[in-house]
Amino acid sequence: MEDTESLKLLEEKIQLTDRSAQELFYANRDNVLHNIEKETGLYIAGRDSQLTLRGDKRSIREGKRIIENIISLSQDKKPITRKDVQFIINKVKSNIDFNIEDLQEKTISLYPNGKVIAPKSIGQAAYFEAINQNDVVFAIGPAGTGKTYIAMAFALQYLISENISRIILTRPVVEAGESLGYLPGDLEQKVTPYLRPLYDAIYDMISYETFRRYVEKGAIEVAPLAYMRGRTLHDSFIILDEAQNTTKGQMLMFLTRLGYNSKTIVTGDITQIDLPKTKGSGLIVASKLLKRINRISFTYLGPEDVVRHPLVEEIIKAFEKSEEKQK
DSSP states (O other): OHHHHHHSOEEEEEEOOSHHHHHHHHHHHHHHHHHHHHHHOOEEEEETTEEEEEEOHHHHHHHHHHHHHHHHHHTTOSOOOHHHHHHHHHHHHHOTTOOHHHHHTOOEEOSTTOOEEOOOSHHHHHHHHHHHHOSEEEEEOOTTSSHHHHHHHHHHHHHHTTSSSEEEEEEOOOOTTOOGGGSSSOHHHHHGGGGHHHHHHHHHHSOHHHHHHHHHHTSEEEEEGGGGTTOOBOSEEEEEOSGGGOOHHHHHHHHTTBOTTOEEEEEEOTTOOOSOTTSOOHHHHHHHHSTTSTTEEEEEOOGGGOOSOHHHHHHHHHHHHHHHHHO
16 A cells, blocks of 8 residues: 555645746756656656646655755855756755755864864765765865865864874875985975975964974874885875876775775876876776775866866866867
């Protein structure tokens, strides 16, 4: 009897009271509505300020929740992309009670009354969630999307909260024909120019003096990727930056360093590979081989997630269009 009830065709109406919401759902030949229909099995008719949903009980619940979340997101006054809509659909299909506002409200707090970091886009909100729920997280996207900054914020939060005992920062050293051994200074001085983006993020969150104390105690360690070989990293938060410049062998070496009570974040931009053309990027290989493994997550950020100057998003889009034309 219950199965028969759940399969019975029902109808529900949703009022779109906000003009911008109407424009969103009816734009581009109702693409958003057609996508919801395809994913839920609903039939959706839209007219003026009213949507009519027809389908079984489960489909209507899913469709209504998806539409409510999209409307909620549209109130941020930022353009909603196809990726945003698909993200909401996927989340609702796995959890009918999913609320985008709950996801956006998650923040990182450094010290009592210290800096608070919050996601500034739906892509960043998904990145926050991935880090909270997985042991290994890949963040792939262009410059300015917060990949490194958010990774560093989580690492500092874990360290300050004593969830781990140390942070390890690393990246491949890719420089035309130059070896670290020929550069002046000690290891930290040699590597510092390559890790400047990580340092910039750290200094925005904690003072230089606090950072130096952590380094002196061994709680923050900075090293080139080659120095990871042969180690097992327990009780650590490990960040590999600029991972698009790792080879397949380097990526395998790095990922197999993971020890107990440790978390790894790998960041990179696959449009900015500096390796010789004869060498494939380990980040691209990993994104193909590891995407179905439990507790490994991939977050893809795009121009809509850029939190730098508004022109940065436009610059990225212009270059992407050029690449597509060349292909």
